[in-house]
Amino acid sequence: MSQENAIEVRNLVVHNTALTAVRGLDFTLPAGARMGLVGESGSGKTLTALALMGLLPMGWQANGSVRHDGVDLITQSDRALSNRRGRTISMVFQDPLSSLDPVRRIGQQVSSVIRRHTQAGKKEAERRTVDLFRQMSLPRPEQLMRAYPHEISGGQRQRIMIAMALACYPQLIIADEPTTALDVTVQKQVLRLLNTAVQERGSALIMITHDLPIIAAMCDTVAVMYAGKIVEMGPVAEVFRHPRHHYTKGLLDSQPTMDNIALDGSSRLASIPGMVPPLHSLPAGCAFHPRCAAATEQCITQVPTLDDGPRRAACWHPIGATVPMEVA
């Protein structure tokens, strides 16, 4: 199993009766690899994750193919998917408070995942849970078993969620904004623990976030999503140092950092004008063209596709190219 890809997504489309939120996604994640999925709200990144997990909200449907562990997740029954979640593929959500059951003890919630997917009995599952808590550097793991979610801090709760997601050594972990709801000073610690735990298990990771520094710290490759499509992908260092798509560059430039702001108050941050288009009125051609300074007639009428190679971008006038791309 270890040599196989953790996940292969082909032409994934997620839609409901009126809207199409994810418009044809293709990516492959080798076993143990780590990919960042960047996008703003409305880019379709969370629906992509939910589609991979088989957890789409009522009314939404996924098409295309998602190969994972020898099966196509799209065609699997609810029962088969439920059997899989937490075992071969698991997810860490943004808000741990709303993903933990408030009326069950923490130990019970985590050990029930282990009992659901392994042969372990009650005692054995509890022993493993305590071990997991210890790996997550949680204080007093034995007492924590009997605590309720409201009794512990947000950072601790998120570490519990990570422990739960990793309990059965999944091949793939999807983390959707795992530190956004946490205090900045706790963020690094949680990321570090997630990093180590994923590494030790050899799991593949899809890190979904709008926070570019987190992707830079945690992932090997990155895919930038805009309006339901991947507009740029490649090795994270190359994409972030030499972005080819104007949207990626805009995102990078609008981060206030020590490097791009003069701290005497004289500088102005570069910002991307306009806003993310709503799904019901996506612009024709390149969806980013109304906000793009480099847009031409071609961008308004023709939809760019991801070009080939290790550094793919879907842009008619990619940054760094001297000759305009011809129509494919």
Next chain:
Amino acid sequence: MTMAANDPSLVPPLLEMRQVTQTYALNRQSLLGARPQLTVLDNIHFDVRPGEAVGLVGESGSGKTTLTRILTGMEKPREGHVFYDGRDVWAGGAEHWRQFRRSVQVVMQNPRSSLDPRMRIGSSLLEPLRSLKIDGDHAARVFEVLDQVGLTRQALERYPHEFSGGQLQRIAIARALMPGPKVLIADEPVSALDVSIQAQVLNLLKDLVNNLGLSLVFIAHDLSVVAYTTSRVSVMSAGRIVEVGKPMDLFVRPQAEATQNLVGAILTVESGLAGNALG
């Protein structure tokens, strides 16, 4: 703590907190016992001068929100004083209180919950004039403010759900500007917004300070965002202001432990790519 020792400005502060201590009473531990007190703010000095942009950073639970509530008059401090324009707001009489409430306006973190979903934007903008009983040409004021925040008149007839988060934050800023405030207090104004929009709102706040001569109190947990918008930053920890300084100095030579933690927590793309960000 020394307050703004390196600030050359001799202009008296416009809004100021002096020796403010705030405590809340907790539940009794025993039937006849005294109620234990929780000290949320401990002897706080905080001020902002006319046209100055100051920042306030700290972890959650450090007391930022309580400080904001006291600064805006939503809470009365147990000890200490709040001065607006040189006069104690809790002892300055009704007319001064009115001036104070009118001149100090707040922008909250999440515009979706701070704007009434059933009210058209136009009505929301007029609300502060109505509740503060401000006379004058309201329509002209609305148009003027829309212009200042970069919104069109079409926005007035619409409802909040028709806008994106970034536009709503502009609307919330517009509403705060309606009574013609002297001080704008922004509590985490960009942390609920998308990255590409954050820069727009930060630039807008910066322009307002420069063009209208507003004073800005910018409260956030992210030191780099605060550094971009302000020229003097106070760091809070456990109810006290533990360090005050220019953003650059705090970045380069953080003294207090809380400041060091905040600076250490900053992740950047470059440190991430270098592989030592999570060190």
